[in-house]
């Protein structure tokens with residue numbers, strides 16, 4: 425039995441990785457992720473210049489998930505480019521590099537530098553950060569998304585995918601898929617947090633930025649995450665892999681993302697709560713499920729969700 429999975433011409437030892445933004449901002453955090461049991465890892469979405477991010481409290485664990493309005497804190501593009509090119513990573517074709525420039529020009533500058541570097545991994549272009557005041561999420565603007573991807577693929581020739589927000593409307597799934605199918609994307613990651621939710625403790629909000637509004641993750645979002653994974657699995661070209669993200673707390677949740685068609689599965693809130701031991705537990709729990717069902721590898725069941 426194995427949990428190997430493929431995206432494009434990359435093969436991962438197992439289908440698990442962190443969600444961008446979770447325990448992947450600093451050198452020490454990245455080194456822990458690089459050496460844990462997960463099959464891959466991704467860096468914190470970065471901007472050209474380092475950012476402090478929003479005032480704290482800006483992330484809170486909740487019984488059924490989490491809420492965050494981090495505001496894109498990161499150590500800046502140069503730090504992450506150095507990290508993925510350092511002696512530990514430079515031959516790693518399976519590392520993911522997340523970008524979230526505050527403008528198209530900023531994303532193009534970062535992509536140009538990566539294109540001209542020895543980077544051998546994959547880029548996840550984040551089109552869905554919900555927490556930058558005054559910045560609408562690119563991926564909720566279909567025309568804008570098309571313009572961005574035309575520019576991106578005119579320059580960038582290495583493997584690249586996009587991080588999408590959740591969609592909640594069948595026509596939106598179809599409109600977005602029609603746009604995405606025009607481009608040589610290698611994957612899409614569904615979903616980012618459900619943006620601008622509000623959690624109240626007694627009479628008070630729980631995070632400081634934006635009057636307490638923040639992106640929701642964890643168990644709350646799993647049904648929406650699975651729906652987005654399934655819809656894009658069905659609507660996108662077969663050569664565009666789906667990375668599932670949202671609501672993964674146990675092996676059953678990983679199994680469901682894979683059933684919906686995901687090739688890799690990202691863990692966010694539960695990684696925040698449990699640390700990288702979560703990957704060891706998820707691997708054991710997924711293997712137990714596969715054993716019980718007689719599945720020897722992920723391709724035996726990936727995408728095979730049954731309809732009534």
Ligand SMILES: O=C(O)c1[nH]c(=O)[nH]c(=O)c1Cl
Pocket residue numbers: 445469492493494495496497524550552553554555616617639
């Ligand atoms: O506030 C953040 O840093 C953040 N938080 C999220 O939940 N998703 C994102 O893509 C980002 Cl960039």
